[in-house]
Amino acid sequence: MIKVYGDIISGNCFKVKLILELTGTPHEWIHTDVVKGDTRTEEFLKKNVNGRIPLVEFEDGTFLPESNAILYYFSLGSDYWPQSKRQQAEVLQWMFFEQYSHEPFIATSRFWIKFLDGKEQFSEKLAEAQPKGYAALDVMESQLKIADWFVGDHPTIADIALFAYTHKAHEGGFELDNYPAIRRWITRVEALAGFVAMPD
Amino acid sequence: MIKVYGDIISGNCFKVKLILELTGTPHEWIHTDVVKGDTRTEEFLKKNVNGRIPLVEFEDGTFLPESNAILYYFSLGSDYWPQSKRQQAEVLQWMFFEQYSHEPFIATSRFWIKFLDGKEQFSEKLAEAQPKGYAALDVMESQLKIADWFVGDHPTIADIALFAYTHKAHEGGFELDNYPAIRRWITRVEALAGFVAMPD
Structure with a gap:
């Protein structure tokens, strides 16, 4: 069985949890805490020289880092990765x-x-x-005003990747009041078969 | 023929130039200057709501932004996109x-x-x-010490993506003296059939 090193309340790790659940892929989750330094130990750096989570360990002992590359790998063969080359590029x-x-x-x-309780420190x-975060939300809203999903007419790993941090944007001080299309899209993602919620 | 909106001395745009030349894909290049505001005009924002280059316009009038998504699309069917799913993910x-x-x-x-002549302004x-840039170079060096290319035994779009800004790193104040494996890899990329150099 594959192993995933990650922290479920990190959006990048949650993406991986979500694709594994949505595609019914058995896995062992190994809780790894960035703030406590778990990703900077000598042992972890041997697994991923870039010292980041999420990280997948395959049964043969090889590794795959980068949340969106992991989404790609586990979406292959499912509807979360489209068939059309042009849609794949999108x-x-x-x-x-x-x-x-x-x-x-x-x-x-x-x-x-x-995570760092640094509202003042990082003010x-x-x-x-x-403004940069809201600019990204503007781009998302303009797409979701005209379509239910980011690419084509059903959910793909583009939706999963963008869902992870967008649905917790308020925890970073970004309000979605002016983004009705994004809010409707969030409820669509949460209604997918196999969806699991990120714990608080 | 496809059109590419870009500035050849931007690394992200140069990536696109490189894959089109390496795969022999005919294209028209439309010089687009970020600093002069070409990407923030009403006309350009209609093409790409995110207001960035490079941007590909297909013959049917549709668009594809994001340099690395463009690399993916034009590498399909060539050796620059590997056959193995695991290597694709890598x-x-x-x-x-x-x-x-x-x-x-x-x-x-x-x-x-x-571009902004801002050595003092942005000091x-x-x-x-x-330190963050050198950390990325460290990760690259550790891979290129053990292999000629980033994935498998021949060049892929991972090499093209990383080459673009790495071979001009000195222009951003990053010296490659301590990165002999990166320097050897740069000469390998420059020796590829169809390679074109970024103008000064």
């Missing part, structure tokens, strides 16, 4: 958008507030992240 | 690493210095980016 487009234009502001703000960085 | 792993752990420090430092941000 799924990746949204996933790179997520890692470059969304996560560094929305996820990082949540990390500073929720300047939080202020800087606000 | 290619994406390195491409997400590039966008999350490498580009925001190494490319952004180059942008501040080379604090440049100092902050230094």
